[in-house]
Amino acid sequence: MATSVVEDALANSPDDHGKFIPAKLGRWSPITVISALSTCVPLLVLIGILTILFKKAYPAIKYNGGGFLIGRNWRPGNFYANPVTTNGVQHPLLASYGALPLIIGTLESSVIALIFAIPLSVGAAVIVAKKLHPRLRGFVGAFLELLAGIPSVVFGLWGALTLGPLLSRDIYPVIASHAPNIFILKYFRGSTGAGEGLLTSSLILGIMIIPIIASTTRDLIAQVPRLAEEGAFALGMTEWEVTRKVTFPWISAGVIGATVLGFARALGETMAVAMVSGVVLGSYPTNIYGTFTTIAATIVSQLDSALTDATGLAVETLAEAALILMLITLLANVGARLLVRRVASTSLPIGRGV
Amino acid sequence: MKDLVIDREEDPGNKTSQRTDVSTSRTILNVRHLDIGFGDKHVIQDVNLAMPTGSIVSLIGPTGSGKTTFLRSVNRLNDKVSGFWTKGSINLLDQEVLSKEIDLLELRRQVGMLFQRPNPFPMSIKDNVLAGIKAHKMAPRAAYKEIVQDALEKVGLWKAVYDRLDDSPFRLSGGQQQLLCLARSLAVQPKVLLLDEPTSALDPISVEAVENLFSKLVPEITFIVVTHSLAQAKRISDYTMFFFDGKLMESGVTSEIFENPQMPETQFYISGRIG
Ligand SMILES: Nc1ncnc2c1ncn2[C@@H]1O[C@H](COP(=O)(O)OP(=O)(O)OP(=O)(O)O)[C@@H](O)[C@H]1O
Ligand SMILES: [Mg+2]
Numbered sequence: 138m139a140t141s142v143v144e145d146a147l148a149n150s151p152d153d154h155g156k157f158i159p160a161k162l163g164r165w166s167p168i169t170v171i172s173a174l175s176t177c178v179p180l181l182v183l184i185g186i187l188t189i190l191f192k193k194a195y196p197a198i199k200y201n202g203g204g205f206l207i208g209r210n211w212r213p214g215n216f217y218a219n220p221v222t223t224n225g226v227q228h229p230l231l232a233s234y235g236a237l238p239l240i241i242g243t244l245e246s247s248v249i250a251l252i253f254a255i256p257l258s259v260g261a262a263v264i265v266a267k268k269l270h271p272r273l274r275g276f277v278g279a280f281l282e283l284l285a286g287i288p289s290v291v292f293g294l295w296g297a298l299t300l301g302p303l304l305s306r307d308i309y310p311v312i313a314s315h316a317p318n319i320f321i322l323k324y325f326r327g328s329t330g331a332g333e334g335l336l337t338s339s340l341i342l343g344i345m346i347i348p349i350i351a352s353t354t355r356d357l358i359a360q361v362p363r364l365a366e367e368g369a370f371a372l373g374m375t376e377w378e379v380t381r382k383v384t385f386p387w388i389s390a391g392v393i394g395a396t397v398l399g400f401a402r403a404l405g406e407t408m409a410v411a412m413v414s415g416v417v418l419g420s421y422p423t424n425i426y427g428t429f430t431t432i433a434a435t436i437v438s439q440l441d442s443a444l445t446d447a448t449g450l451a452v453e454t455l456a457e458a459a460l461i462l463m464l465i466t467l468l469a470n471v472g473a474r475l476l477v478r479r480v481a482s483t484s485l486p487i488g489r490g491v
Numbered sequence: 492m493k494d495l496v497i498d499r500e501e502d503p504g505n506k507t508s509q510r511t512d513v514s515t516s517r518t519i520l521n522v523r524h525l526d527i528g529f530g531d532k533h534v535i536q537d538v539n540l541a542m543p544t545g546s547i548v549s550l551i552g553p554t555g556s557g558k559t560t561f562l563r564s565v566n567r568l569n570d571k572v573s574g575f576w577t578k579g580s581i582n583l584l585d586q587e588v589l590s591k592e593i594d595l596l597e598l599r600r601q602v603g604m605l606f607q608r609p610n611p612f613p614m615s616i617k618d619n620v621l622a623g624i625k626a627h628k629m630a631p632r633a634a635y636k637e638i639v640q641d642a643l644e645k646v647g648l649w650k651a652v653y654d655r656l657d658d659s660p661f662r663l664s665g666g667q668q669q670l671l672c673l674a675r676s677l678a679v680q681p682k683v684l685l686l687d688e689p690t691s692a693l694d695p696i697s698v699e700a701v702e703n704l705f706s707k708l709v710p711e712i713t714f715i716v717v718t719h720s721l722a723q724a725k726r727i728s729d730y731t732m733f734f735f736d737g738k739l740m741e742s743g744v745t746s747e748i749f750e751n752p753q754m755p756e757t758q759f760y761i762s763g764r765i766g
Pocket of ligand 1: 529532534552553554555556557558559560561572
């Protein structure tokens with residue numbers, strides 16, 4: 138009853154109410170200022186990068202126009218002929234850029250990488266967190282983190298010299314000759330190439346992002362309150378039901394976050410893809426084994442020759458491509474945030490200690 | 492009526508006191524020479540007890556005396572705790588709980604558990620109530636609505652949540668969450684409910700409501716309640732068992748334990764001098 142008396146008193150005297158909340162005092166305290174500033178820094182950096190990139194890319198945006206997003210040719214033009222000026226932009230003769238194959242290649246390889254990586258990472262995390270003996274758990278966990286630290290050029294080299302040739306010799310042909318000619322599976326048919334291409338790149342990307350998703354998921358699983366899981370066991374649920382109905386919902390928002398981190402890593406991964414994609418400009422792969430390229434791989438492989446373009450358009454075009462890559466990454470983040478909000482609103486104990 | 496709690500057959504001069512009221516009522520739980528430990532730590536020592544079907548039994552005793560450990564062994568919830576071991580026998584509903592062959596999932600359907608703190612699942616209120624029903628495939632979809640309402644009405648939560656069955660349970664108050672967990676346990680029609688200080692998170696009015704619910708459900712469901720509230724033990728339980736330092740010190744009809752305790756430790760404890 139005591140509390141309700143206090144509550145009544147508070148409710149009936151709005152003037153006194155303010156005394157209990159020292160809001161004015163707290164508003165401009167040093168801590169508030171510092172935290173406000175430090176919140177702004179990443180935002181400012183982001184805006185700064187976008188602005189610089191946009192300025193650098195501006196002539197290319199003007200020259201390439203909307204066709205850049207839907208065109209598929211990548212023709213730097215004739216660097217030795219006299220430059221031409223169109224729309225106030227100086228450019229080599231016959232220069233024409235379309236980035237659609239790069240954009241699609243970037244999205245395709247990253248999405249396929251996620252399709253591999255998500256089940257493997259989550260599965261690995263569940264096994265590490267729930268099945269392994271505590272001692273082994275630490276060992277495997279350390280191994281996972283080690284995997285995350287391997288330089289991408291090493292992955293690239295391994296993919297180009299070992300994994301790619303191996304797959305294209307022993308595995309791809311088997312899949313290709315057995316895949317039925319229906320739906321998505323028809324893209325698994327046809328020529329399997331020498332190991333460079335979309336599937337090999339996606340596999341390498343997948344392996345690279347597994348540690349990111351798996352180690353985060355493992356940490357999240359360890360944080361699920363035991364009481365909730367025990368309640369499910371006590372109700373007679375199987376291990377799998379408990380994992381599916383209690384553990385996963387509890388961590389889903391975090392796993393989505395980790396997945397986006399992995400996705401962003403895959404979207405932007407440069408070196409490894411440059412080494413195993415084949416970097417084919419201006420065309421799409423006709424099946425899942427085909428050579429292709431991504432935005433990041435194109436930038437790194439084309440920069441050298443682009444610098445020889447005296448008009449600067451080639452470099453500006455690469456900046457435009459980089460801008461698009463950044464926007465794709467940002468969009469993925471926003472999308473994930475919306476998804477997290479939807480998932481969280483239905484069931485998660487956000488803001489409530491349990 | 493005086494049912495037996497412990498029969499004396501295997502009590503050769505044990506220094507713990509066990510009442511010998513003879514009875515013919517069926518026992519639902521029969522524990523023989525039970526020892527439990529975690530690694531080197533011997534937590535429960537040679538516990539022998541029997542509980543009659545359809546009663547409320549409270550387990551009392553000082554903190555660390557092994558009540559929770561014992562309770563969690565009855566539905567084998569300790570299995571996953573590292574170092575956990577048992578010896579002896581726990582016979583529940585005519586099955587040997589400690590045997591390897593037992594159907595654990597079915598055992599746990601028949602033996603519900605309510606924890607000290609509420610532990611709703613991360614799913615809607617409705618799905619919380621249905622979780623066990625779905626896991627055990629106990630009812631067709633068409634019956635879900637009725638089951639949910641039924642279980643929530645039983646625990647007195649229906650009026651508070653009928654218009655937000657699809658909401659998160661974590662927005663309910665702590666007491667309401669506990670009632671939801673109780674509804675979830677009741678939905679699968681258990682024969683025994685294990686409760687570990689189930690009302691310590693509830694306000695007095697909810698405590699009374701829950702206690703009344705127990706007595707209403709009692710012939711169909713046998714309640715084994717760990718409680719630190721001696722008043723509660725006195726109020727609700729037919730039998731009381733006093734645990735002390737991993738042993739069952741004394742057990743019997745509640746009124747006799749409280750009015751005429753045999754062992755000095757029991758006397759101390761119920762007069763508030765231990766624990
Ligand atoms: N997982 C474990 N590993 C080791 N020892 C444990 C473990 N769980 C419980 N114990 C020990 O077993 C003993 C009994 O614990 P238990 O939780 O059963 O006591 P309790 O009677 O329920 O106490 P309380 O009234 O405080 O809840 C304690 O000494 C405790 O330290
Ligand atoms: Mg306890």
